[in-house]
Amino acid sequence: MTLKTNSIKINTSKKFEIIDITSKINELIEINEGLISIFSKHSTSAIVVNENESGLLKDIEFSLDNLISDKYSYNHDRIDNNARSHLKSFLLSSSECLPIKNSKLDLGTWQSVFFIELDGPRSNRTITLTMVGE
């Protein structure tokens, strides 16, 4: 059993952006089989697993906007004008813990790992990778 760690840095260019990080993660995997924690160090972003289809990614943006409506006034906006970005992140999650097999993420045919920027554009978004296995 061994422990390996690494990280990914991402610059985003829009307020809302979904970035497929599957191949970047695969390049950084240093164990053959085990677990990987993929964790975003930011509270206005998310890590999710779903299908990389352009129409679906638009539907995800639309659904998040619907769920955390802009018709309310939020307390956090008095401090920092990004309450909805935090609330969307909160509703999703900042991490995923996934299986590794044959030195790759062991995903299904229609699955990709996404970093979701909810309050961009930002530089140096950091995603931590922690691998445990053999």
Next chain:
Amino acid sequence: MTLKTNSIKINTSKKFEIIDITSKINELIEINEGLISIFSKHSTSAIVVNENESGLLKDIEFSLDNLISDKYSYNHDRIDNNARSHLKSFLLSSSECLPIKNSKLDLGTWQSVFFIELDGPRSNRTITLTMVGE
């Protein structure tokens, strides 16, 4: 420290179905104490932990239908008529990482692990189990 892996295959029979997989997982646990990642290899399903009470399971279906409304037209439906199934999966999660103690899931009294089918019926839904511990 050791690594053990296994998987569960499930056939579902309805569009929406919540299946308690707690005892199936417990049968396949091969370590005494540690962690288990429970991961569904499908982007129209989810893995969640909550109480197995029949009324609550109906409330979960109702709430998901409410949150991802059928009153909108979704882009992904032009490709594959299951946008809402993906969006519900996205809102929940395809994995859970849980503690193991005494060779069983170390759950609370009112907790079960569920596989949620969001786009059935399907055959051979695959859930990956990855255990790390002693």
Next chain:
Amino acid sequence: MTLKTNSIKINTSKKFEIIDITSKINELIEINEGLISIFSKHSTSAIVVNENESGLLKDIEFSLDNLISDKYSYNHDRIDNNARSHLKSFLLSSSECLPIKNSKLDLGTWQSVFFIELDGPRSNRTITLTMVGE
């Protein structure tokens, strides 16, 4: 590689309460680097990572109340009058799996780990910590 386990007990004092458990977790970390699973053994609570800003915490309560509306009648309320507490827990998650570095949670500047009480007040809420690493 080593496995360490511990737990946190919390008494809550309100129906809805967000409690920052970051420093409690850090006190109980017994490895230098690796992974920690933080798991609440209750199906009317949640573990989440976000920013500890008082306005935002109010927005989180408001958003959850909005998403799981009190204008419907829920089946689970016939058994136990806390369906909405379960449904909010289900929408969030009862666990997080996070990285450890230098014997602390390796969080970003604006991140804290929260236990969310959704059906309090309760005594002896139990959060399990399972650490794997070096």
